[in-house]
Amino acid sequence: MPKKTGRSADPASPPEPKKSASLTLIDVARVAGVSPMTVSRALSRPDLVSEQTREKVMTAVRKTGYVPNMLAGSLASNKSRLVAIFLPTIANSIFADTVQALMDRLTQAGYQTLLGLTGYDAEQEEKLLEAVLGRRPDGIVLTGTLHTESSRTRLAQAGIPVVEAWDLSEDPIDMLVGFSHEKVGEATARHLLSKGYKRFSIVSIGDPRGLRRCNSLIAELKQHGIDTVPMQVLAPPATLQVGREGLAGLLDRGVATDVVVCSSDTVAQGVLAEAASRGLRVPEDLAVMGFGDLSSAAQVHPALSTVKVDGNRIGLQVAQALLDRFNAPGDSARPVRVDTGFTLIDRAST
């Protein structure tokens, strides 16, 4: 008789009254009358097992209520089937669609997702990254900005696929799926100029990408002879309150403006609310421009224009990039640089 491995040694042992020991492959194997390895294969590579063995195993699995221990599996196979996703915050996130699509796709492909909220504290973010890396994820998706240099180094050292989403930075860590925030600013400027607006203003939160959009907007306006663009920058996260305070701040300091460009649709909604409470008509007295098309948020007001970003599509592309890399045979690691673009939606004129 073959020697059995592990704790439940030989057939002579009593009915095993263990306190609450978890079911293992061995238990299932005993019930099914096969070796543990066969059970393992029947579950993970069913095609490598004969039809009838597979059925015996499946029956045993159901009968016992066995749930494979992925910790052990991951350790042995050096594959965790885990993808970490970092995003700034879960509340009111312009990344919601992206994350949803990404998670759906990954889940469907048999991966699970570890969500990391990076928030606004660089130090905490670093600890978070280290903790996450300890789980040995198979890949990482970054949406927010990774703030510290040491974080970037750690990531590189980890030697796993990394996708940066929602941006097109110059020095990507690895893969990239996004669009140019500079182009967004530029396009916004041109569009509004072409509609005849002259007195611009900005309400934005202090988010790196948002500020980049603002800067390029301002630069483009300057090219067209507009030198001063009153700007209100408030602390994240983006809330309606930010929009209300932003517009209030501008108007209360006597700024005369025809159009307010906002860092996100949520902020834009706040601006709309403040405008309404001051009796300003939109877009006649004041036009408002949002960003992100957060779950069709723009529909709150028929005249709210916005820059629509197809978060859903970005999510799917990110997922695909990762899955391709996971399935890449050797190291056929093609660089991934996808410009997803964006769409300017002017609801005032449609």
Place this chain on the structure above:
Amino acid sequence: MPKKTGRSADPASPPEPKKSASLTLIDVARVAGVSPMTVSRALSRPDLVSEQTREKVMTAVRKTGYVPNMLAGSLASNKSRLVAIFLPTIANSIFADTVQALMDRLTQAGYQTLLGLTGYDAEQEEKLLEAVLGRRPDGIVLTGTLHTESSRTRLAQAGIPVVEAWDLSEDPIDMLVGFSHEKVGEATARHLLSKGYKRFSIVSIGDPRGLRRCNSLIAELKQHGIDTVPMQVLAPPATLQVGREGLAGLLDRGVATDVVVCSSDTVAQGVLAEAASRGLRVPEDLAVMGFGDLSSAAQVHPALSTVKVDGNRIGLQVAQALLDRFNAPGDSARPVRVDTGFTLIDRAST
């Protein structure tokens, strides 16, 4: 020289040219000149190690860039330091505050969170649960409803702490932190009645709890002689579009109403938008009642009333319940049943 354990077998072996072997305790131990066990202790229980050994180890850790493998650690210790959180969707979630607070608190306590989006497919949800259980989480938090019976059984079998949040159901699986949706409906009805409203209507998504709130609202109204409450129920998720279509549906079928009760603030915002586009004044022509106080969403309109739920506090209480249970010595598992309550906010009258 002491015999080495594991893969790098005996002293005779060559310089170990492994392909890309990950750093292990052993590597760090070698650099620090101590045993692997000491490194392990220096990292997880620093108090059990002498000051100078600890420093030698820490230096070695930094020099090598070692990141402990939690897969191995969890397997050996039978503790994953992982908490799974199930919620219906990430987009526009009324649970956002709760999840944020919960994650923050857990992260700070050294736990990580696996997010599961249960969405609207019961079968997929079941697979998701099984996959998640495979990671051997130390605890699970449920916000949405767990749809299948077999899911509930599996959960119970897992033998880990479970917290159901945002509700006060009759037959909880384990712990409970929430409030009574029936009471919300009742309180809403009473409040609006006391303000003199007579012609009620409802716009809700087809979410179990939302419907329970509606039902109890309707029941309470009936007690006061109001028998017909026109109701528009739309498919989840809650979006602005739902609110717009909901109100449009009501009005277009000729419903005369003074006050619309909505299943969430997001829906309420949609209703407000539709009302505005039809030239209805709020609350003079039509009062609107939301639910959730989603990130102060109610501030979009000065006259939007709402039922405020303190998601942040719920999140913290859930975290505390879990952490208490984790730290419970034996099985001093006190039952947890917290009624967090809710607050009716009538912005029209303040």
Place this chain on the structure above:
DNA sequence: CTGTTAGCGCGTTCAA
């Protein structure tokens, strides 16, 4: 197609 052997990297448990 199935079984055997030998770890994956760490923490538990004891002994020193």
Place this chain on the structure above:
DNA sequence: TTGAACGCGCTAACAG
């Protein structure tokens, strides 16, 4: 305070 043995539950790699 430190170290050695052992096994957590599983899979890779080979053998049959």
